[in-house]
Amino acid sequence: xxxxxxxxxxxxxxxxxxxxxxxxxxxxxxxxxxxxxxxxxxxxxxxxxxxxxxxxxxxxxxxxxxxxxxxxxxxxxxxxxxxxxxxxxxxxxxxxxxxxxxxxxxxxxxxxxxxxxxxxxxxxxxxxxxxxxxxxxxxxxxxxxxxxxxxxxxxxxxxxxxxxxxxxxxxxxxxxxxxxxxxxxxxxxxxxxxxxxxxxxxxxxxxxxxxxxxxxxxxxxxxxxxxxxxxxxxxxxxxxxxxxxxxxxxxxxxxxxxxxxxxxxxxxxxxxxxxxxxxxxxxxxxxxxxxxxxxxxxxxxxxxxxxxxxxxxxxxxxxxxxxxxxxxxxxxxxxxxxxxxxxxxxxxxxxxxxxxxxxxxxxxxxxxxxxxxxxxxxxxxxxxxxxxxxxxxxxxxxxxxxxxxxxxxxxxxxxxxxxxxxxxxxxxxxxxxxxxxxxxxxxxxxxxxxxxxxxxx
Amino acid sequence: xxxxxxxxxxxxxxxxxxxxxxxxxxxxxxxxxxxxxxxxxxxxxxxxxxxxxxxxxxxxxxxxxxxxxxxxxxxxxxxxxxxxxxxxxxxxxxxxxxxxxxxxxxxxxxxxxxxxxxxxxxxxxxxxxxxxxxxxxxxxxxxxxxxxxxxxxxxxxxxxxxxxxxxxxxxxxxxxxxxxxxxxxxxxxxxxxxxxxxxxxxxxxxxxxxxxxxxxxxxxxxxxxxxxxxxxxxxxxxxxxxxxxxxxxxxxxxxxxxxxxxxxxxxxxxxxxxxxxxxxxxxxxxxxxxxxxxxxxxxxxxxxxxxxxxxxxxxxxxxxxxxxxxxxxxxxxxxxxxxxxxxxxxxxxxxxxxxxxxxxxxxxxxxxxxxxxxxxxxxxxxxxxxxxxxxxxxxxxxxxxxxxxxxxxxxxxxxxxxxxxxxxxxxxxxxxxxxxxxxxxxxxxxxxxxxxxxxxx
Numbered sequence: 001x002x003x004x005x006x007x008x009x010x011x012x013x014x015x016x017x018x019x020x021x022x023x024x025x026x027x028x029x030x031x032x033x034x035x036x037x038x039x040x041x042x043x044x045x046x047x048x049x050x051x052x053x054x055x056x057x058x059x060x061x062x063x064x065x066x067x068x069x070x071x072x073x074x075x076x077x078x079x080x081x082x083x084x085x086x087x088x089x090x091x092x093x094x095x096x097x098x099x100x101x102x103x104x105x106x107x108x109x110x111x112x113x114x115x116x117x118x119x120x121x122x123x124x125x126x127x128x129x130x131x132x133x134x135x136x137x138x139x140x141x142x143x144x145x146x147x148x149x150x151x152x153x154x155x156x157x158x159x160x161x162x163x164x165x166x167x168x169x170x171x172x173x174x175x176x177x178x179x180x181x182x183x184x185x186x187x188x189x190x191x192x193x194x195x196x197x198x199x200x201x202x203x204x205x206x207x208x209x210x211x212x213x214x215x216x217x218x219x220x221x222x223x224x225x226x227x228x229x230x231x232x233x234x235x236x237x238x239x240x241x242x243x244x245x246x247x248x249x250x251x252x253x254x255x256x257x258x259x260x261x262x263x264x265x266x267x268x269x270x271x272x273x274x275x276x277x278x279x280x281x282x283x284x285x286x287x288x289x290x291x292x293x294x295x296x297x298x299x300x301x302x303x304x305x306x307x308x309x310x311x312x313x314x315x316x317x318x319x320x321x322x323x324x325x326x327x328x329x330x331x332x333x334x335x336x337x338x339x340x341x342x343x344x345x346x347x348x349x350x351x352x353x354x355x356x357x358x359x360x361x362x363x364x365x366x367x368x369x370x371x372x373x374x375x376x377x378x379x380x381x382x383x384x385x386x387x388x389x390x391x392x393x394x395x396x397x398x399x400x401x402x403x404x405x406x407x408x409x410x411x412x413x414x415x416x417x418x419x420x421x422x423x424x425x426x427x428x429x430x431x432x433x434x435x436x437x438x439x440x441x442x443x444x445x446x447x448x449x450x451x452x453x454x455x456x457x
Numbered sequence: 458x459x460x461x462x463x464x465x466x467x468x469x470x471x472x473x474x475x476x477x478x479x480x481x482x483x484x485x486x487x488x489x490x491x492x493x494x495x496x497x498x499x500x501x502x503x504x505x506x507x508x509x510x511x512x513x514x515x516x517x518x519x520x521x522x523x524x525x526x527x528x529x530x531x532x533x534x535x536x537x538x539x540x541x542x543x544x545x546x547x548x549x550x551x552x553x554x555x556x557x558x559x560x561x562x563x564x565x566x567x568x569x570x571x572x573x574x575x576x577x578x579x580x581x582x583x584x585x586x587x588x589x590x591x592x593x594x595x596x597x598x599x600x601x602x603x604x605x606x607x608x609x610x611x612x613x614x615x616x617x618x619x620x621x622x623x624x625x626x627x628x629x630x631x632x633x634x635x636x637x638x639x640x641x642x643x644x645x646x647x648x649x650x651x652x653x654x655x656x657x658x659x660x661x662x663x664x665x666x667x668x669x670x671x672x673x674x675x676x677x678x679x680x681x682x683x684x685x686x687x688x689x690x691x692x693x694x695x696x697x698x699x700x701x702x703x704x705x706x707x708x709x710x711x712x713x714x715x716x717x718x719x720x721x722x723x724x725x726x727x728x729x730x731x732x733x734x735x736x737x738x739x740x741x742x743x744x745x746x747x748x749x750x751x752x753x754x755x756x757x758x759x760x761x762x763x764x765x766x767x768x769x770x771x772x773x774x775x776x777x778x779x780x781x782x783x784x785x786x787x788x789x790x791x792x793x794x795x796x797x798x799x800x801x802x803x804x805x806x807x808x809x810x811x812x813x814x815x816x817x818x819x820x821x822x823x824x825x826x827x828x829x830x831x832x833x834x835x836x837x838x839x840x841x842x843x844x845x846x847x848x849x850x851x852x853x854x855x856x857x858x859x860x861x862x863x864x865x866x867x868x869x870x871x872x873x874x875x876x877x878x879x880x881x882x883x884x885x886x887x888x889x890x891x892x893x894x895x896x897x898x899x900x901x902x903x904x905x906x907x908x909x910x911x912x913x914x
Contacts, residue, residue: 001622003622003644005643005644005647006616006622006625006626006642006643006644007616007642007643007644008614008616008617008641008642008643008655009641009642009643009646009653009654009655010641010655010656010657010658011655012643012655013655013656013657013675013678013679014657014658014660014661014675016678016679017657017661017674017675017677017678017679018664020674020677020678021674021677021678023664023665023674027664029660064644064647067647068643068647071646071647071653073653075678113664117658117660117661120617120658121616121617124617124618125616125617125618125619125621125622125625126622128617128618129619129620129621129624157465159463159464159465159578159582160465160577160578160581160582160585160785161581161582161585161782161785162582162586162620163586163619163620163621163623163624163628163776163781163782164582164586164620164621164623164624164626164627164628165458165460165463165582165583165623166620166621166622166623166624167586167620167621167623167624168463168582169463169621170621171620171621184465184466184467185463185464185465186462186463186464186465186466186469186525187460187462187463187464187521189466189528190462190521190524190525190528196466196528196530197466198465198466198467198469198470199467199470200467200470200471200474201467201471201574201577202788202799203471203486203574203788203789203797204471204474204574206789206797206799207475207480207484207570207789207792208480209794217474217477217478217480218470218471218474220474220477220478221470221473221474221477221478221532222470222473222474232799315781315782315784316781316782318782319620319776319781319782320781321779321780321781321782322778322779322781323778323779323781324620324772324773324776324777324778324779324780324781325618325620325772325773325775325776325778327772328617328618331659331660332660332663332664335664337666340660340663342659342663342689
């Protein structure tokens, strides 16, 4: 999809007015997220690379522009200007997969005002969703890891409940970089090179005279490593039928892979099923569980000692339900007149161009500092230049590199930061320089220039 | 996007197993939604036409199939079969935009088992999301209509928080058929022919030395019908500046369109701003409000008498937050062996092929009856044939026809059904025939064939 006009009309009206008023100085905008959803302790940056691709390839489609011209909502001269619009500025961004916190810039854009403003909506559309799903999925993955003895796998089953086709695709990808083992979404698996997994539905079982016959039919086609869904009628009877088929497969030199539970008390049933399978010598047959799972339900199953090897997670991971959206915004922070900040009730922003420094002590992160660019702070700077004069300057990481980056970075935070329930807020400080600039601009807003001159006298 | 492989792997494994086991009789599946989210009284069917387009144009992409073959997860013979896969069955569906209730079939698919099964995930991906957003948007539109004296407009501002690009596009479309007046999404507006609306952002105001200068710059380019955002610094001062500019525009023979409030107590501020504008003789300048709105906040503003003419609704309408997903499912209901039903805990389904009849009395709907196909019930049958032998047989309605259908149909329900807060559940009955079939199949499942023979003796 050509995303050039996948934007809010006001980006175009503002640009038209900037052009008309000869206002095309250089400005800096930053993309950040205002706050964390309840019980979330961090975010995982995602969508950065797609955003870079978008910025560096903006080019309006001629037919679309023609349709836009016919609407008569923008000056003719601006439509002409849009024909040759391209982004020529600089962008700094977090590395894809980096954990970050509210108010920390995820991306910093410096360009002609018209160009920096133009990309706002599209950037937010890309980064808000993918960051939300990567974070949600990382929480789900962490929940399944709590038990030290067993690290259960998480698999994305969300396509049917995803908010459209793009959400199904990018959601599967986001879940994978966040640590999911694979997806049931065939197209996403092929497109992004993710492991594709799948079992069968209840309708398959109901299509045969008995469950046992259905299991035999399925394993006739997939004799090795199949997963049988055992709860169509009764889960324990289903496990017995699966055990019969597993023994028949053994006799033919094959092995059943797993059984899947999709209803009822999953902790209780998984224990019964595990015992039944073990009693039959089928220790190798794994247990997969699904049924409207989320990180809290998985944590509870883990704490109850449910012997579940993999969780299929659908609705709540692919939509981040009940969060559904994170408050990512894109704000002007500086132009030729200096630092800019907004004073609307409850919607303050940090003025100036920023860098974020992450402080580490003996392999663990202790705190971050949001500083003005150029301040000498120490620690690891998180924003890297990714676009220079409109061209990409950082190579695209592979998905597996990003996945590994997520894993190693998240591990360096105190476990309370990534706790899914009662996390401890991570410490994000503002540098002295940033505090001074904020105070100066706040004073400038509260007082007239004359009063201000007096107060600074 | 070619959606043929935008599906769960298990649709393919099941089909491969059906083929391998010579199981290709005719089966019927129905798509329905299990229940309503808290406080929702109905659903608005949406995505039906896109689903019909999808079903009638399924054709696997050769390069994608090649990639799939290389994964070695499906039998070679099945990959060959996929090359020529097409849907050749019959489909009945609700008319796009029709209100419906839990358990009522939205779509009924009768085809060779492999074909009917194949389309499950993609249908759900299309219909679940679009139905959810159309319903959410209809609730928002209804909330703004509660005040008899004033019918405020609703506008979609959601793109930046939508769950991906497809959600931004289809969400804008769904909101429009549900009664929204337009969208800020330029691409969606052009693609679907929706009114496109937009103002400017806080950053525009912050790009000029003063708010007044920013307003003058904006209206220089858009002298007629512009909307000025007045809360960057202080809303009442912003209204004063907007009034100054409006008077200047009048002098030049132009008219300001509206002012927009985006923070603070919107009821209180809108009253102050209305008074200020009226005092200046600017009765024609409308007030637009935004800021994380939803149907409940709008209902409260309306009940507080806020003189707001239009609401820009973003995050919560485009994502249906906190609902985020509705539990639409697709279940086998009949095959050559007769009616089918699932017995898993809490996941029952109605057996048999169904039709839904809607009963009307003096222009108002009284109740629905879910009946077996062919039962003589009376009332208006809601499912119409849309695909016959794989080809579309119902013309595609225009968006405005669908929008009008939503408006007139929703109006025929008792207001308590569409109340956004404490709705009264609408009465959906099961026909005698359906009750008898359900009882028979439940008994068959609970007892052995011998016991059943005795109990029916």
